[in-house]
Amino acid sequence: MRQIWILAQNTIKALIRKKDFYVFFIMLLVLLVSLLSENFFGARNVSRYIKDIGFFCLWLFSFIIAVTFASKQLPEEIDSKTILPLLAKPVTRTHFILGRFLGTVLASSSAYTIFYFLYIVVTSIKGEGIAFSLVIQAYIMGICFLSLVSAISILLTLYLTLSAGITVSFVIYFAIIWFADKLRAIVISRTGIESVLLNIVYYVIPHYEFYDLRVRLAHSWEAFPLWVLSGVIVYTILYTSVVLYISCSKLKKKFL
Amino acid sequence: MKYIEIEKLYVNYESKNSKEALQGLDLNVYKGQIYGFLGPNGAGKTTTIKIILGLIPRYKGKVLIMGASPDNLSVKQKIGFMPEIANYYWYLTPRELLYMYAQIFGISKKNALAKIEKLIDLSDLKDAADNLMRTFSKGMMQKVSFAQALINDPDLLILDEPTSGLDPVSRIKMRDVIKELHREGKTIFFSSHELSEVEMICDEVAIIKDGKLLRAGKLGDLLKKKGGSTTFESYFLSIIGDNYR
Numbered sequence: 001m002r003q004i005w006i007l008a009q010n011t012i013k014a015l016i017r018k019k020d021f022y023v024f025f026i027m028l029l030v031l032l033v034s035l036l037s038e039n040f041f042g043a044r045n046v047s048r049y050i051k052d053i054g055f056f057c058l059w060l061f062s063f064i065i066a067v068t069f070a071s072k073q074l075p076e077e078i079d080s081k082t083i084l085p086l087l088a089k090p091v092t093r094t095h096f097i098l099g100r101f102l103g104t105v106l107a108s109s110s111a112y113t114i115f116y117f118l119y120i121v122v123t124s125i126k127g128e129g130i131a132f133s134l135v136i137q138a139y140i141m142g143i144c145f146l147s148l149v150s151a152i153s154i155l156l157t158l159y160l161t162l163s164a165g166i167t168v169s170f171v172i173y174f175a176i177i178w179f180a181d182k183l184r185a186i187v188i189s190r191t192g193i194e195s196v197l198l199n200i201v202y203y204v205i206p207h208y209e210f211y212d213l214r215v216r217l218a219h220s221w222e223a224f225p226l227w228v229l230s231g232v233i234v235y236t237i238l239y240t241s242v243v244l245y246i247s248c249s250k251l252k253k254k255f256l
Numbered sequence: 257m258k259y260i261e262i263e264k265l266y267v268n269y270e271s272k273n274s275k276e277a278l279q280g281l282d283l284n285v286y287k288g289q290i291y292g293f294l295g296p297n298g299a300g301k302t303t304t305i306k307i308i309l310g311l312i313p314r315y316k317g318k319v320l321i322m323g324a325s326p327d328n329l330s331v332k333q334k335i336g337f338m339p340e341i342a343n344y345y346w347y348l349t350p351r352e353l354l355y356m357y358a359q360i361f362g363i364s365k366k367n368a369l370a371k372i373e374k375l376i377d378l379s380d381l382k383d384a385a386d387n388l389m390r391t392f393s394k395g396m397m398q399k400v401s402f403a404q405a406l407i408n409d410p411d412l413l414i415l416d417e418p419t420s421g422l423d424p425v426s427r428i429k430m431r432d433v434i435k436e437l438h439r440e441g442k443t444i445f446f447s448s449h450e451l452s453e454v455e456m457i458c459d460e461v462a463i464i465k466d467g468k469l470l471r472a473g474k475l476g477d478l479l480k481k482k483g484g485s486t487t488f489e490s491y492f493l494s495i496i497g498d499n500y501r
Contacts, residue, residue: 006359010345017347017388080343085404088309088337088414089360090329255269256311 003095004102011103012110015069021111024061028115031057032122050126052218058115059142059214066108066146067169070153073100074251075162083256093251097154101244104150109143116142133223138213140229144236145211149173151243152206158250173208180209206239258320259412259443260285260308265317267303267467277303278467280317285445285460287411290438292458292475293447296496300467301447302340305416308445309337322412333361336410340417340447342401346390350381350400353389354407361408368407375403378433380426394421402430406437413437414445419453431457455488465496 015021035050077083087096116139123130149169157165183205187198210232216224262283268276278300285291295301306312307319310327324331344353351372358368376385379399384392389400398421405413415434419427434457438444448454454461455475462472471478475488482491 002362003360006356010348010356013352014345014347081339081341082343082345084306084309084311084339085337085344085357085401086360087311088332088335088339089357089408090332090362091360092327092329253313255313256306 003091004099007091007096007099008103008106011069011073011100012107014103015065015107015111020068021065021107024065024111025114028057028061028118032118035122035126048218051123051130051220052214054119054122055138055214055217058112058119059212062108062112062115062142062146063149063173065111066104066149067153067166067173069107070101070104070150071157071162071165071169073104073154074157075165078256087256093254094248097244097248097251101150101154101247104154105143105147108146108150112142112146113139130217130220131223134213134217134221137223137229138217141211141213141232144233145208147240148206148208148211148236148243151240151247155243155247155250158247158254172206176205176208177212180205180207207235210235257287257323258284259287259289259322260291260445261318261320261323262304262307263318265304265307265315265319267300267307267312267315276467278307278315281464281467282469283462283472285443287443288438288441289460290434290444290446290458292454292461293445293464294449294451294454294461294492295464298466299464301464302416303467304464305337305414305445305447308414309335333408334411336405336408336413338401338405338413338415338418340420342394342397342421344389344397344400344404347388349386349388350376350403351385353400354404357404357407363408371407371409375406378406379403380429395423395426398422399426402433410442412443412445416447417449418446419448419450427453451489451492463492463495470495 032050032054035054077086083096087093091099120130120135152172153165153169156168159165160168180202183198183202187195187202190198215221260283262281265278265281265283266276267278281300281304283304293301293304303312307315308321308326310325310332319326321328321331322334348356354372354375355368358371363371376382379402381396381399381403384396389397392400398418402418405415418434419430422430431453434444434446446454446458458475460472460474461478463470479486479488479491482494486494
């Protein structure tokens with residue numbers, strides 16, 4: 001456990017010193033401030049657009065940070081050979097994966113927290129507030145989403161190159177956000193072996209759409225029941241654990 | 257006591273067409289020795305070191321480090337390793353890197369800070385100890401690499417090309433430190449291309465080529481068998497079969 005925590009701290013230090021985060025922070029700040037000063041040709045309910053676009057941007061920036069950061073962890077360590085003196089010490093490959101995963105989640109969650117705080121401040125200034133319970137739910141969902149994204153990005157780089165891993169992470173994200181609902185409709189409409197295969201596909205893919213509360217936030221809808229939130233948290237823990245287990249098994253077999 | 261015990265070691269890398277990196281290697285290093293490990297490029301030196309450190313998951317043969325498997329964490333607790341290519345996290349300073357590694361070994365903060373000061377002094381890193389390693393030259397990185405290998409006060413020190421990239425003064429200093437560590441009772445496994453250095457430092461050597469052990473023993477004994485009058489350089493060239501002269 002000590003080793004995992006030390007590696008996580010090291011990962012966070014890397015995010016702070018590599019300065020990627022500051023670029024996104026400034027971009028989001030500029031975007032939100034410019035949204036704040038706009039009125040979209042005198043449109044009414046402009047706060048709804050600000051909530052929608054602002055949340056999409058903070059979600060996207062946090063996602064980019066998580067994907068790029070998680071994807072770089074293994075290839076950079078292996079290419080630069082910094083992994084060799086590290087694993088020559090009392091650190092197992094499982095410690096390594098879990099440490100880098102924890103560090104990525106903490107780092108991207110910290111960035112998300114700052115972005116989210118900024119978003120809440122800007123939307124509050126502009127007008128309509130958001131129900132506190134929904135603010136908390138969206139925050140928790142964001143952390144769960146970043147955990148799952150980080151685990152999957154780490155896994156992909158064990159099978160693909162760095163750039164391919166990042167690209168596939170993005171493709172998976174956008175494909176699921178856009179097509180998961182349609183896939184569900186197709187699954188229901190089919191029978192026999194087709195239905196079985198499509199059901200497998202549906203249940204195996206990571207359901208990123210579970211975490212996206214953008215519409216709910218934009219329209220100030222009510223928070224959903226606690227059992228739904230609990231269900232999504234359990235889903236995240238199970239899915240992430242399986243992905244990390246596969247990553248550890250793969251790295252254990254890898255020649256360094 | 258055998259610190260490194262390797263018998264009939266075979267290693268085959270993942271790619272389908274590659275030949276075996278090690279082909280039945282035998283090697284024994286005893287406690288308290290400075291053991292020189294020599295061979296031309298591609299002989300299998302770094303592969304052997306990786307096996308000793310538990311970095312290669314699949315191999316055939318027997319490998320015991322201090323009587324245990326190479327991936328045993330309590331064994332790793334007693335090993336110091338300086339890699340051939342000294343690359344460390346550029347976003348850290350040497351002091352931060354050493355502290356991170358000290359934490360991994362479970363060294364208390366007080367002891368770690370004292371040890372770090374000592375190692376910074378020993379490795380001539382005083383002026384650069386708080387600078388990010390991004391700007392460091394190869395020689396500076398070698399010094400950091402040497403310092404990190406000693407952070408846990410190891411019983412077995414594995415050095416892969418430790419003096420490459422160092423200026424002559426730093427090279428002599430490092431050689432003296434290695435001799436001093438040996439006098440303190442540490443076992444040192446030393447891989448190098450510098451034959452003169454190996455001659456000066458090591459009590460025993462092993463010469464490998466194409467993943468096979470060609471010769472092993474005390475330097476004097478090996479030269480004696482060859483007639484005694486030859487230099488170590490000529491002996492090495494004759495053993496590895498390099499007849500460019």
